[in-house]
Amino acid sequence: MSGSPVGSKSSVRARQASRRRMRVPAFWLFVGPFLAGLMAFTFVPIGWGFVLSFFRARATATPTQFVGLENYLVLLTSSAFQQALLTGVAFTIFIVPLSFAGALGLALMVHRLPVLSGASRSVFFLPAACSYVVGSLIWKMNIFNGLPFGLANSVLATFHIGPFAWVGTVNPPLYWVVLVTVRLWLQLGAFMIIFIAGLQEIPRPLYEAAAVDGARPGWQTFRHVTWPLLRNTSVAVALLLAIGAVQAFDEFYNIFAGLSTGAGQGTAGSFLVRPPMVYLFNVAFTDADLGRGAAGTFIVTAIVVLFVIVPARRLGFGREQRA
Amino acid sequence: MTHRRVSRGLRWLPRYVVLAVAATLFVVPFYIVVRGAGMTQAELLSPHFAWLPQDPRYVDNVEALLADSGAPVVRGLINSFVVAGITVAGSLAFASLAGYGLARVPSRWSGPVLYVVVLTLMIPAATSFLPLYVIVSYLGWVNSYQGLIVPALFSAFSVFLFRQFFLEFPREIEEAGIVDGLSHWGVFRHLVVPNSIGIYLSLGTLTFLASWNSFLWPLVVGTSSDMWTIQVVLSTFITAQIINLPSLFTGALVAILPVVVIFFILQRYLVEGFKRSGISGT
Numbered sequence: 001m002s003g004s005p006v007g008s009k010s011s012v013r014a015r016q017a018s019r020r021r022m023r024v025p026a027f028w029l030f031v032g033p034f035l036a037g038l039m040a041f042t043f044v045p046i047g048w049g050f051v052l053s054f055f056r057a058r059a060t061a062t063p064t065q066f067v068g069l070e071n072y073l074v075l076l077t078s079s080a081f082q083q084a085l086l087t088g089v090a091f092t093i094f095i096v097p098l099s100f101a102g103a104l105g106l107a108l109m110v111h112r113l114p115v116l117s118g119a120s121r122s123v124f125f126l127p128a129a130c131s132y133v134v135g136s137l138i139w140k141m142n143i144f145n146g147l148p149f150g151l152a153n154s155v156l157a158t159f160h161i162g163p164f165a166w167v168g169t170v171n172p173p174l175y176w177v178v179l180v181t182v183r184l185w186l187q188l189g190a191f192m193i194i195f196i197a198g199l200q201e202i203p204r205p206l207y208e209a210a211a212v213d214g215a216r217p218g219w220q221t222f223r224h225v226t227w228p229l230l231r232n233t234s235v236a237v238a239l240l241l242a243i244g245a246v247q248a249f250d251e252f253y254n255i256f257a258g259l260s261t262g263a264g265q266g267t268a269g270s271f272l273v274r275p276p277m278v279y280l281f282n283v284a285f286t287d288a289d290l291g292r293g294a295a296g297t298f299i300v301t302a303i304v305v306l307f308v309i310v311p312a313r314r315l316g317f318g319r320e321q322r323a
Numbered sequence: 324m325t326h327r328r329v330s331r332g333l334r335w336l337p338r339y340v341v342l343a344v345a346a347t348l349f350v351v352p353f354y355i356v357v358r359g360a361g362m363t364q365a366e367l368l369s370p371h372f373a374w375l376p377q378d379p380r381y382v383d384n385v386e387a388l389l390a391d392s393g394a395p396v397v398r399g400l401i402n403s404f405v406v407a408g409i410t411v412a413g414s415l416a417f418a419s420l421a422g423y424g425l426a427r428v429p430s431r432w433s434g435p436v437l438y439v440v441v442l443t444l445m446i447p448a449a450t451s452f453l454p455l456y457v458i459v460s461y462l463g464w465v466n467s468y469q470g471l472i473v474p475a476l477f478s479a480f481s482v483f484l485f486r487q488f489f490l491e492f493p494r495e496i497e498e499a500g501i502v503d504g505l506s507h508w509g510v511f512r513h514l515v516v517p518n519s520i521g522i523y524l525s526l527g528t529l530t531f532l533a534s535w536n537s538f539l540w541p542l543v544v545g546t547s548s549d550m551w552t553i554q555v556v557l558s559t560f561i562t563a564q565i566i567n568l569p570s571l572f573t574g575a576l577v578a579i580l581p582v583v584v585i586f587f588i589l590q591r592y593l594v595e596g597f598k599r600s601g602i603s604g605t
Contacts, residue, residue: 026507030424031436034417037477041458042443042451049454061457106345109338116339122590123346126353128597129586131536133554134575137561138352141571142359151355154372185352190597197598247449250538257562277449277539284453285543293453301450309445 049294057291071295081296084279085303091275092245094180099241100234102188107195108222121196125189132186132250139182140167140255167255175255175273182251187244191237198233202226232316239312246304249277276300356579359572360384367568384573391567395548396574399556404581406471406541406552407534411527413476419523422485423511427497437486443479456543470544471552475534481526484599488522489515525596528589535582553578 053071055063075081110120127135143151144166153163166174202225210225211217227234252275274282276296284293359367361376361384388396425433425440455474456465464470492515500510516523541552551559557578560571586593 027424027428027430027432029508030420030428030511031432034421034477034482035436035439037417037473038439038443038479041455041474041477042446042479045454045458046446046451047454048457049451052454052457061460109342113338113342114335120342120346121594123349125590125594126583126586127349129532129536129582129593130579131538131554133536133538133557133561134356134579135352137557137571137575138355140561141566141568142355143352149368149370149372151351151372185349189349193594193597194600243447247447253538253542254558254561257558280449280453281539281543284456290453290457294457297450297453301447304447304449305445 050298052291053295053298055291057289057294059288061290063291067291071292072299075292075296075299080274081276081279084274084276087273088246088248088275088277088300091179091248092242094176095183095245096238096241098180099184099187099191100238102184103191103237104195104234106188106192107199108226110192111196111199121193124192127185128187128190128193130186132182133254135182135186136251136254139178139251144178178255179251179273182255183245183248187241191241194237195230195233198230199226202229235312235315239308242308242312243304246275246300246308247277248275249281252278253281353579356572356575359568360576362569362572364568367572380569381573384569385577388570388573388577391570394556394560394570394574395551396553396556396577398549399551399553400577400581402471402545402551403535403553405468407531409468409472410475410534411530413472414478414481414530415523415527417476418478418481418526419485419516419519420511421482423489423515425482425486426489426492428507440479440482440486444483452539452543455540459544465544466546466550467544468550471541471550474540475537478530480600481530484526485522487599488519492519521592521595524589524592525599528585528593529596529600531585532582532593 052061052063054066054068056065056067056070057063106124110117110124113120146163146165146167147153148157148163150163150166152166156162156164164174166178169175206225206229207221210221215221215224252273256273256278277300280293280296280300283289283296358375361379361381362373363376363380366373366376388394421440424430425437459465459470459474462469464473496514496518497510500514505513536554537552538554538558541555542558545551545555557574560566560574
């Protein structure tokens with residue numbers, strides 16, 4: 001509470017009382033518009049979607065027939081959905097450690113650079129301004145276009161390797177190179193910035209004390225000073241990376257649209273590689289089955305909560321920072 | 324003295340070499356776009372990789388792109404500017420009001436409301452997009468600006484960061500206003516907002532980039548081509564059967580240009596925004 005203005009006791013009390021009368025509406029004046037919007041466009045939809053996931057809702061947004069858990073069971077036993085979940089997990093397992101190490105590495109190198117620190121930050125950060133559509137376009141249409149004169153194949157040709165049909169190659173799955181590198185290019189800079197912010201919060205005297213204690217600069221200092229003190233930032237970065245990876249959509253959609261899965265795939269939409277979000281997009285909009293699509297989003301949500309948010313909270317995410 | 328400086332410089336040398344290689348790799352994709360936007364289809368399909376266009380055709384390519392009726396690039400840019408502009412203005416207004424209310428207007432409801440905001444932060448985007456489509460189609464907003472804009476106006480993330488910022492806002496300034504007889508609204512309007520331009524620019528830049536670059540929602544809501552944002556237009560280029568490569572790269576250049584300009588003008592605020600978004604998690 002703020003200190004009360006100078007005045008006689010009764011006038012203070014009167015003013016506090018009048019302020020309290022004013023306060024209740026004032027709070028809702030400030031918070032009300034946002035809260036109403038949040039209810040209408042986040043909580044009501046989620047509630048409706050949850051109801052819809054127990055109904056048949058084909059080509060309609062209103063439930064038609066109660067089917068219980070059918071939507072969930074059909075999805076969980078569908079090999080296409082299992083395949084999509086597996087793709088999502090594999091992508092997360094590839095991209096999280098690579099992005100984490102890359103962003104931390106860049107931050108450690110750029111942070112406290114004597115010359116060109118700002119310029120190198122800008123270079124790595126600039127792709128964060130680009131969209132996944134633009135990244136996919138550059139990767140699919142030029143760098144990894146699979147033609148002998150694409151950039152990657154041209155460079156490899158000088159070493160007498162290749163050429164490879166990157167996106168279309170399933171065995172070995174070279175398309176992972178395309179998917180992983182485009183996301184690295186797009187997101188490393190932003191996470192580098194977050195790591196730099198974390199590094200700047202580590203008090204310099206701690207490094208001086210470590211040096212006095214005989215820790216050599218480099219690995220020893222990193223292991224015993226930087227890493228433990230960067231823990232909160234690291235957990236936050238890992239969490240954000242994992243949530244983003246599980247929900248990947250844009251680059252998969254744009255890179256693989258039009259590339260057929262071949263025969264035997266029941267669901268509409270021909271995608272060579274689909275993460276869960278692209279699969280659900282196909283179910284909801286290509287097959288126009290919103291009930292089943294809604295069930296799928298709650299399965300993906302459960303996976304994110306159980307395997308990403310709960311472990312991150314165990315590691316201390318969201319708790320007050322310990323000094 | 325110079326000796327020491329030279330040896331200190333040498334210590335940094337390996338780091339600069341690694342950074343130079345990494346920086347080159349990061350710049351290559353931009354170079355690919357700028358290069359492709361100045362070439363002809365024949366040049367781009369030539370089996371010999373050319374580093375630069377022989378005879379730069381930027382003006383011709385832009386003209387050809389704008390004249391192409393199958394790819395509504397101009398309409399896409401206008402739609403993206405309208406959507407991103409209104410989203411930034413609206414979400415900053417709603418979020419700063421709510422953030423200030425939570426930070427500075429005492430109420431027994433501030434605890435529960437803050438809890439709801441933090442809970443919303445934990446909801447993955449994947450959870451809400453399909454249910455949101457159901458609501459938006461129920462409201463008849465598919466294929467409309469309302470459908471593209473309104474669901475993005477209520478950002479729990481921005482509310483949370485505004486609240487964190489206003490908690491640290493100097494109380495003395497506000498108390499001076501209260502002594503002068505200003506209401507909460509007056510204090511906010513005349514004292515808090517003018518002294519908080521930095522946070523507005525930070526979150527505004529972040530919101531603009533997120534809106535300009537978003538793809539899944541515009542793809543779902545904009546079913547007819549006159550409601551496509553620039554990202555959806557570009558996506559149709561990638562997935563088209565017959566691909567006009569110069570138009571493709573010219574389109575990418577046109578889509579990147581506004582964000583690159585904003586990036587360089589407001590980089591300081593954007594960096595600040597990303598820092599806050601990381602710290603908010605710790």
